[in-house]
Amino acid sequence: xxxxxxxxxxxxxxxxxxxxxxxxxxxxxxxxxxxxxxxxxxxxxxxxxxxxxxxxxxxxxxxxxxxxxxxxxxxxxxxxxxxxxxxxxxxxxxxxxxxxxxxxxxxxxxxxxxxxxxxxxxxxxxxxxxxxxxxxxxxxxxxxxxxxxxxxxxxxxxxxxxxxxxxxxxxxxxxxxxxxxxxxxxxxxxxxxxxxxxxxxxxxxxxxxxxxxxxxxxxxxxxxxxxxxxxxxxxxxxxxxxxxxxxxxxxxxxxxxxxxxxxxxxxxxxxxxxxxxxxxxxxxxxxxxxxxxxxxxxxxxxxxxxxxxxxxxxxxxxxxxxxxxxxxxxxxx
Amino acid sequence: xxxxxxxxxxxxxxxxxxxxxxxxxxxxxxxxxxxxxxxxxxxxxxxxxxxxxxxxxxxxxxxxxxxxxxxxxxxxxxxxxxxxxxxxxxxxxxxxxxxxxxxxxxxxxxxxxxxxxxxxxxxxxxxxxxxxxxxxxxxxxxxxxxxxxxxxxxxxxxxxxxxxxxxxxxxxxxxxxxxxxxxxxxxxxxxxxxxxxxxxxxxxxxxxxxxxxxxxxxxxxxxxxxxxxxxxxxxxxxxxxxxxxxxxxxxxxxxxxxxxxxxxxxxxxxxxxxxxxxxxxxxxxxxxxxxxxxxxxxxxxxxxxxxxxxxxxxxxxxxxxxxxxxxxxxxxx
DNA sequence: ACGATTCGTTGGAACGTTCCAACACCCACG
DNA sequence: CGTGGGTGTTGGAACGTTCCAACGAATCGT
Numbered sequence: 077x078x079x080x081x082x083x084x085x086x087x088x089x090x091x092x093x094x095x096x097x098x099x100x101x102x103x104x105x106x107x108x109x110x111x112x113x114x115x116x117x118x119x120x121x122x123x124x125x126x127x128x129x130x131x132x133x134x135x136x137x138x139x140x141x142x143x144x145x146x147x148x149x150x151x152x153x154x155x156x157x158x159x160x161x162x163x164x165x166x167x168x169x170x171x172x173x174x175x176x177x178x179x180x181x182x183x184x185x186x187x188x189x190x191x192x193x194x195x196x197x198x199x200x201x202x203x204x205x206x207x208x209x210x211x212x213x214x215x216x217x218x219x220x221x222x223x224x225x226x227x228x229x230x231x232x233x234x235x236x237x238x239x240x241x242x243x244x245x246x247x248x249x250x251x252x253x254x255x256x257x258x259x260x261x262x263x264x265x266x267x268x269x270x271x272x273x274x275x276x277x278x279x280x281x282x283x284x285x286x287x288x289x290x291x292x293x294x295x296x297x298x299x300x301x302x303x304x305x306x307x308x309x310x311x312x313x314x315x316x317x318x319x320x321x322x323x324x325x326x327x328x329x330x331x332x333x334x335x336x337x338x339x340x341x342x343x344x345x346x347x348x349x350x351x352x353x354x355x356x357x358x359x360x361x362x363x364x365x366x367x368x369x370x371x372x373x374x375x376x377x378x379x380x381x382x383x384x385x386x387x388x389x390x391x392x393x394x395x396x397x398x399x400x401x402x403x404x405x406x407x408x409x
Numbered sequence: 410x411x412x413x414x415x416x417x418x419x420x421x422x423x424x425x426x427x428x429x430x431x432x433x434x435x436x437x438x439x440x441x442x443x444x445x446x447x448x449x450x451x452x453x454x455x456x457x458x459x460x461x462x463x464x465x466x467x468x469x470x471x472x473x474x475x476x477x478x479x480x481x482x483x484x485x486x487x488x489x490x491x492x493x494x495x496x497x498x499x500x501x502x503x504x505x506x507x508x509x510x511x512x513x514x515x516x517x518x519x520x521x522x523x524x525x526x527x528x529x530x531x532x533x534x535x536x537x538x539x540x541x542x543x544x545x546x547x548x549x550x551x552x553x554x555x556x557x558x559x560x561x562x563x564x565x566x567x568x569x570x571x572x573x574x575x576x577x578x579x580x581x582x583x584x585x586x587x588x589x590x591x592x593x594x595x596x597x598x599x600x601x602x603x604x605x606x607x608x609x610x611x612x613x614x615x616x617x618x619x620x621x622x623x624x625x626x627x628x629x630x631x632x633x634x635x636x637x638x639x640x641x642x643x644x645x646x647x648x649x650x651x652x653x654x655x656x657x658x659x660x661x662x663x664x665x666x667x668x669x670x671x672x673x674x675x676x677x678x679x680x681x682x683x684x685x686x687x688x689x690x691x692x693x694x695x696x697x698x699x700x701x702x703x704x705x706x707x708x709x710x711x712x713x714x715x716x717x718x719x720x721x722x723x724x725x726x727x728x729x730x731x732x733x734x735x736x737x738x739x740x741x742x
Numbered sequence: 743a744c745g746a747t748t749c750g751t752t753g754g755a756a757c758g759t760t761c762c763a764a765c766a767c768c769c770a771c772g
Numbered sequence: 773c774g775t776g777g778g779t780g781t782t783g784g785a786a787c788g789t790t791c792c793a794a795c796g797a798a799t800c801g802t
Contacts, residue, residue: 082758093782098760108780123549128525129471130758132462133787148487148494149682158481161508170522173506175494189503192461216456296686327686330731349482350683353629353660398663415788426752431790441750463788466757 081122089118101126132194140170141374142190144183146202148175150294150320152346152363156201156222159367167375169196180204187213197374201367218377222370224267225387232385233373237361237392239268243275244282246315246343246359249394251283253401255313255341258285261292261302261325263317269294272317272345292321299324307332313341313400319348319358326356326399342399355398362390414455422451434459465527473503474707475523477516479535481508483627483653485679485696486534489555492700493532500708502529513537520546530707534700551710555703557600558720565718566706570694570725572601576608577615579648579676579692582727584616586734588646588674591618594625594635594658596650602627605650605678625654632657640665646674646733652681652691659689659732675732688731695723 087097092111100107100115107115118124132138141164145153157173164171172195176183183204190198197218203210207229213219214232221234250258260276263269273289280287288309292302299321306314307328314329316322322344326336334340344351347360369388377383420430425444433440433448440448451457465471474497478486490506497504505528509516516537523531530551536543546552547565559567576593583591593609596602606622613620621642625635632654639647640661647662649655655677659669667673677684680693702721710716 084758094759095761095783096781099781102760106780111780125521125525125549127466127527127758129462129465129527130787131760133460133466133758133789134760136787138462148491149484151482151484151487154481154484154487158508161481170526171506173504175491188458192458193503194460194462216458296683300686323683323686327688330688350629350656353633353656354687355660355663417788427789428753428791429751432751435790439750444750460788463757464790466759466788467790469757 080127081124082127083124085122086115086119086124089122090114138194138196139168140172140193140195141197141199141371142187142193142195143171143173143199143201144187144190144203145173145175146204147178150348151350152319152348153201155348155363156367156370159364159369160199160201160222160371161367162364163368163371164375167371169371169375176204178204180206184209191216197378199370199374201370218374218381220370220374220377222366224271225389227385227387230385231377231381233377233387235366235369235373235388235390237366237390239271239392240275240278242345242359242361242392243272243315244279245392245394246345247276247279247283247285249357249396250313250315250341250343250400251279251285253313253341256285257288257311258313258315259288259290259306259309259311261290261299261306261314261316261321263321264291264293264298266294269317276315292317294318294321296320296324296327300328303328304332307334307340311340313343315343315345317345319344319346319351319356322351322356322358323354326354336399337401341401343394347395352397357397357400358395359392360395361392366390413460414457415460416457418455419448419452419457422455423447471527471529472501473505473526473528474530474532474704475520475526475528476504476506476532477520477523477534477536478506478508479537480511483681484683485652485681488681488696489534489700489703492697492702493534493555493704494700495697496701496704497708500704502704502708509537511537513539517542524549530711532703532707534703551707551714553703553707553710555699557604558722560718560720563718564710564714566710566720568699568702568706568721568723570699570723572604572725573608573611575678575692575694575725576605576648577612578725578727579678580609580612580616580618582690582729583646583648583674583676583733584612584618586646586674589618590621590644591646591648592621592623592639592642592644594623594632594639594647594649594654596654597624597626597631599627602650609648625650627651627654629653629657629660633661636661637665640667640673644673646676648676648678650678652677652679652684652689655684655689655691656687659687669732670734674734676727680728685730690730690733691728692725693728694725699723 083094083097087094097115100112161171174186176186200221202223211229214229219232224236226234262273277287290302290305292298299316303325314325316325336342344358347358351358416427416430420427430448433445494504507519509519533554535556544562547562552565554567557569595606610620623635623638625631632649636658647658649658669675677689677691680691684691
């Protein structure tokens, strides 16, 4: 017989009932030491593994949370995910991860799959769901959205930095360095990109500078193309909507033979680790922390479903590096 | 009642038996159109979601594969994962993702958890398991190891590039550019790092050059530190054990005020996307493809468990960029 | 007109657990 | 010496599906 051993097999081999075997494997103190040893030994000899699906079914809980991640390729999301996983594990949850690859309809079906798997909660590390879908999901299961504020949906919490404020900080930083021709390369037409853009515009206005905005996207190629346009417009400083795009912008600068920061300054947004090595200034968010907060909010809400909707803001700050201001390497020498 | 609706609820509302409701929801052709419509309507009105745990239990299959990823932060693994997910989804499997964070013991317990969830197969995107553990897991469930060759374990397949060969290609490339003082920054003391190092040494020997090896690791900081040592040794070209470390090396070069490639040439290993923007030469592996192959091997083996152990090698090649040879940007101008 | 076939439908068993109520046993207590 | 309370142990029900054998009704061929 090559069938996987079940509790019955273990119980039989140990000469006890399935119930006692179950108790013993759960570490209950009510089982006699002698039977406990016999049961554990039998389980070991048989290579027994408890069947979580059966267990979940009867217990009415899966101890699993579902995580949707917008884009696996953006290291920023990976860093958030890492925080979610860490905290979820600590709290006794496994994670079931899916991606919609930035397509709303596969996103929908993937999350539906999570619900069918009876995840106890949902963490959406960015998403492209319609409001209706989002509300539907949040109605069924505790949900937290990471990366932007979502209010007014019952059963839903959110975590993010303040994108408008962060963008203003970036402008402040560049303006303080004496830049006037600060061009913003956008992240396309989505909520976060719009907020960052708004912050940029407010910041420019506050400094009495004329805003100049060029289209981009949240990808390397978007940053590359946007940067080229910005340079043609005579930019002396680039504020790019996210770090990935900033890396693309860096390539554009290199291809144009421009030095950073001597010819053009560069600031990104997100705070992804890699930019440290690249010595690029960025508006940093505490990514892993956002993931941890998300997991905490979620597990809290699972424990207490009625709780009112909460939003947690994490701190956003400029991490100044060599791409703006004096070069770090040069300074060190 | 706020209990989630079950098949019984749907059946009752539609005025049929649970069996027929089940049939209808599975899209069986044997149910009369009129009852089918009634059942579907009832399900919709109730917001019914099939319970996958119950379904898995009785069908004796979960349609889920478990994926272990060594390190979420290395975009290389994310790219492989992407391939796995894509193909798994196509073949009708969900994925359950875990990380051991490079710690063998949490790795072990995480994978044990996957087994308890009755995943039908295991994809290990790099791992630190002992041979004994690996064999134990492979005995229980079809398994494929991505990233290095693993022979002789029944029930286990593997996919990788040829690391020794790839490293030789890197040396060939640099030697062809006229470099003689090619220093290798290692990836530490692990199997892949050793293979790449061996390939480097063979390559150097083949060109009649004297090998020079400095310790590093598969991280940015390892590459940074290793590069500094290499530069002190008078390197004119750096062959760094992986791309992440190559980014660290780039930072070291920048901090030393050295130009790439005029002063020092740089070659990485893995083929991660980001390096394209950074214009760094790398020994590229088709990462997403490796993930797809892994998923294919796995689903094949699930379908046909007796199949003999197979190894699939993917092609590895040098992608020459500006960090070795004439600068791309300059050439374009 | 009657058995055979098809069509649509149904109850029941099973999947592998957990948990509850109930039980047998033993010991201590009055 | 009976009673009360542990202490260990047990069978059974339940979780929400799927699937099989079996069913009644309608349709078919002869």
